[in-house]
Amino acid sequence: MKIVTWNINSINVRLEHVKRYLRESAPDVLLLQELKTEKFPAQDFENLAYHAAALGQKAYNGVAVLSKTPIEVIANRLPGDESDAQARYLEVETGSLRVINIYAPNGNPAPGEKFEYKLKWMKRLTERLHELLAKDISFVIGGDFNIIPEERDCKDPKAWKDDALFRIESRKALRTLENMGLYDAFRIFDTRPGQYTFWDYQAGAWQKDNGIRIDHFLLSPAMADRMKSCVINRDPRGWDKPSDHTCVELTLNLNNKN
């Protein structure tokens, strides 16, 4: 069972990229972030035998789940703030698996209003995930967390010191989730520094491999026990007219106990 997360930075510009990825890699579930439009081309994916659930918004944000099995939407907003209309959270059930897709707030400039929104959003997320753990619902959450977990997850920690993605408050918010018992799937088997999921379009960041690791999967304990692999696939970042993010690929063994 392969679940993949990918911030595509506009579904309109990247539609052919996503279709190519589905054909070549055939994930069971694909989580997409930053659709940047209200309208979602579900038919294109249904033609490739995927079910689709999307939450769009004009010009900003937007998340979608594609799956080979039917999708039941459990929630399309993060509880805790009725006034928050940003399309950043999609919780679904597909193939008897609970999957949560997030596009967490960037939070820059920090400090400031946007940073406060980021921290509050992470607190709301913590409460929601705590609720699932308390109900003994195992789950996979993936997406663009917009948080660099540690120094080894960026090229030059000093350059990121005061950025909303690396400030101590943001890293603490992610660590709080890990302290609840969730696992950073990528770090279960891979401890190497310099494993990035995002490279800025500017200043030749991709060519210089000046990136950051901000796209993550967190697994509830039962899911962590079932993990076979979690790898970063750099290929799509090297395609023509790429997204500034590449995808993270998670493989679970949901059939056998070992």
Added chain:
DNA sequence: ATGGTCGTGTGACGA
């Protein structure tokens, strides 16, 4: 680097 690049929507703004 007061730089540099994209996407949206056609202005700045967000990332």
